[in-house]
Amino acid sequence: LAKTTQPISMDSYEGQEVNITCSHNNIATNDYITWYQQFPSQGPRFIIQGYKTKVTNEVASLFIPADRKSSTLSLPRVSLSDTAVYYCLVALSNDYKLSFGAGTTVTVRA
Amino acid sequence: NAGVTQTPKFRVLKTGQSMTLLCAQDMNHEYMYWYRQDPGMGLRLIHYSVGEGTTAKGEVPDGYNVSRLKKQNFLLGLESAAPSQTSVYFCASSLPRTSGRIRTRNEQFFGPGTRLTVL
Numbered sequence: 001l002a003k004t005t006q007p008i009s010m011d012s013y014e015g016q017e018v019n020i021t022c023s024h025n026n027i028a029t030n031d032y033i034t035w036y037q038q039f040p041s042q043g044p045r046f047i048i049q050g051y052k053t054k055v056t057n058e059v060a061s062l063f064i065p066a067d068r069k070s071s072t073l074s075l076p077r078v079s080l081s082d083t084a085v086y087y088c089l090v091a092l093s094n095d096y097k098l099s100f101g102a103g104t105t106v107t108v109r110a
Numbered sequence: 111n112a113g114v115t116q117t118p119k120f121r122v123l124k125t126g127q128s129m130t131l132l133c134a135q136d137m138n139h140e141y142m143y144w145y146r147q148d149p150g151m152g153l154r155l156i157h158y159s160v161g162e163g164t165t166a167k168g169e170v171p172d173g174y175n176v177s178r179l180k181k182q183n184f185l186l187g188l189e190s191a192a193p194s195q196t197s198v199y200f201c202a203s204s205l206p207r208t209s210g211r212i213r214t215r216n217e218q219f220f221g222p223g224t225r226l227t228v229l
Contacts, residue, residue: 042222042223043202043220043221043222044153045220046218046219049217097158099152099155100153102150
């Protein structure tokens with residue numbers, strides 16, 4: 001599984017956009033980039049997944065440059081309830097095992 | 111549709127005691143997983159199963175055993191609990207990466223967790 005590097009923590013305020021960048025220099029051709037969110041005392045929850053360019057859903061956007069060595073999760077107009085740990089994972093398209101690093105703790109303040 | 115459920119939610123054991131954690135899913139998922147999460151760390155895969163009757167070791171399997179006798183259930187056993195096994199345990203399930211000719215997204219559905227303390 002490709003190793004990922006992401007910031008340990010980020011602070012933001014309500015209504016701002018939060019961008020979390022993840023580095024995955026050793027990403028392989030068949031790897032997908034997946035982001036999970038974990039609230040305190042809960043299991044992680046899938047947010048978004050992408051292979052290249054841009055993916056957007058009702059929760060977030062995922063930007064992946066052409067070289068795919070990094071990706072950026074964008075959370076638009078965050079609220080207090082977006083305070084959580086966000087994990088960036090890289091997994092083979094045909095591999096079901098996930099490797100969670102320490103993640104990025106995002107704290108949203110009023 | 112309850113999703114993934116875990117039993118019990120909390121448990122305190124003494125060193126050397128044994129116990130079994132139960133995970134159940136009602137989504138007809140083929141794959142199931144057991145993770146542990148220690149304070150300030152991400153999840154680490156203990157064991158996983160790609161189908162009824164099959165199990166495999168993950169990243170940190172020592173001290174644990176698992177069984178998948180029914181598709182919907184995945185049991186995690188601790189034969190002789192140690193303080194190092196104090197952790198929060200999460201179960202998850204997912205579809206295979208491809209279902210027929212359709213590639214599914216890499217989404218695992220997690221249970222609420224079991225907080226285990228070994229004294």
